[in-house]
Amino acid sequence: MKIALLGYGRMGQTIEKIAISRGHDVVLKIDKDDNDYDITLADVAIDFSLPSAAFGNITNCLNNNVPVVSGTTGWLDNYDKAVALCKEKNGGFIYASNFSLGVNIFFELNKTLAKMMSNLNQYNVTMEEIHHTKKLDAPSGTAITLAEGVIDNNNNYDDWKLDESDKSTRIPIVAKRIEDVPGTHTVNYESEVDSINIEHVAHNRQGFALGAVVAAEWLVGKAGVFSMNDVLNIG
Numbered sequence: 001m002k003i004a005l006l007g008y009g010r011m012g013q014t015i016e017k018i019a020i021s022r023g024h025d026v027v028l029k030i031d032k033d034d035n036d037y038d039i040t041l042a043d044v045a046i047d048f049s050l051p052s053a054a055f056g057n058i059t060n061c062l063n064n065n066v067p068v069v070s071g072t073t074g075w076l077d078n079y080d081k082a083v084a085l086c087k088e089k090n091g092g093f094i095y096a097s098n099f100s101l102g103v104n105i106f107f108e109l110n111k112t113l114a115k116m117m118s119n120l121n122q123y124n125v126t127m128e129e130i131h132h133t134k135k136l137d138a139p140s141g142t143a144i145t146l147a148e149g150v151i152d153n154n155n156n157y158d159d160w161k162l163d164e165s166d167k168s169t170r171i172p173i174v175a176k177r178i179e180d181v182p183g184t185h186t187v188n189y190e191s192e193v194d195s196i197n198i199e200h201v202a203h204n205r206q207g208f209a210l211g212a213v214v215a216a217e218w219l220v221g222k223a224g225v226f227s228m229n230d231v232l233n234i235g
């Protein structure tokens, strides 16, 4: 498979190694100053760029009939437009806030726990995410997906908020930045008598990168807007 990497930073470089180890050719490595390139050289594109760049990269792929996998976070104000364009062009598109198998299992665990806690008003939920100091967005895309998982499965919450919550129905998400942390997410239910925590700790970026390559392999030849649940057949 011929892969275009849109974004050649920490994730782009990790994905390149995994793609090559799985027998693929990386035919384009596009970074911030590369404006003039032919995306149709690739069978599939993988975008891990910047919040400000992702939507433009995705629309360029869809307009040129190149299926695109995006892991960039912090651009979701334009997600509905990307979905509409994908449908209009009969293209292929997957966005995931987190491509690792472990986090996608964690997402399902989070939903199940949220359902179990729905009638237990003595517990309040909070979330914490910890990432490296170079991360541009907060809260992380993964923390937002976790919050949405609780909101959709627990009657006590209807929104989330970064830092302190001003309303008991808004889930507070604390974002911490500590050098070199690849990504740690914790969901905490607290009552007066005890705490229940579930946590996912990424040890490195390999899991995110492998998931993105597996998603790209899965997407080629398909038309539609998909999620990692479709790729992994979970949920």
Ligand SMILES: NC(=O)C1=CN([C@@H]2O[C@H](COP(=O)(O)OP(=O)(O)OC[C@H]3O[C@@H](n4cnc5c(N)ncnc54)[C@H](O)[C@@H]3O)[C@@H](O)[C@H]2O)C=CC1
Residues within 6 Å of the ligand: 006, 007, 008, 009, 010, 011, 012, 030, 031, 032, 033, 048, 049, 050, 051, 053, 057, 070, 071, 072, 073, 074, 096, 097, 098, 099, 100, 208
């Ligand atoms: N969904 C997931 O599983 C994961 C998502 N991420 C997300 O992926 C994104 C990238 O993360 P990192 O690689 O750590 O960041 P990074 O900062 O190391 O890499 C981003 C690269 O994109 C480049 N870039 C800037 N403008 C561009 C453009 N127009 N087209 C292509 N590239 C451009 C930058 O120069 C930089 O080299 C972030 O939004 C991060 O939150 C990161 C890890 C896992």
Ligand SMILES: O=C(O)C1=N[C@H](C(=O)O)C[C@H](O)C1
Residues within 6 Å of the ligand: 073, 097, 098, 131, 135, 136, 139, 140, 141, 142, 143, 182, 183, 184, 208
């Ligand atoms: O920026 C990162 O590094 C990560 N970003 C994603 C997010 O915002 O959730 C996924 C992972 O946690 C690493």
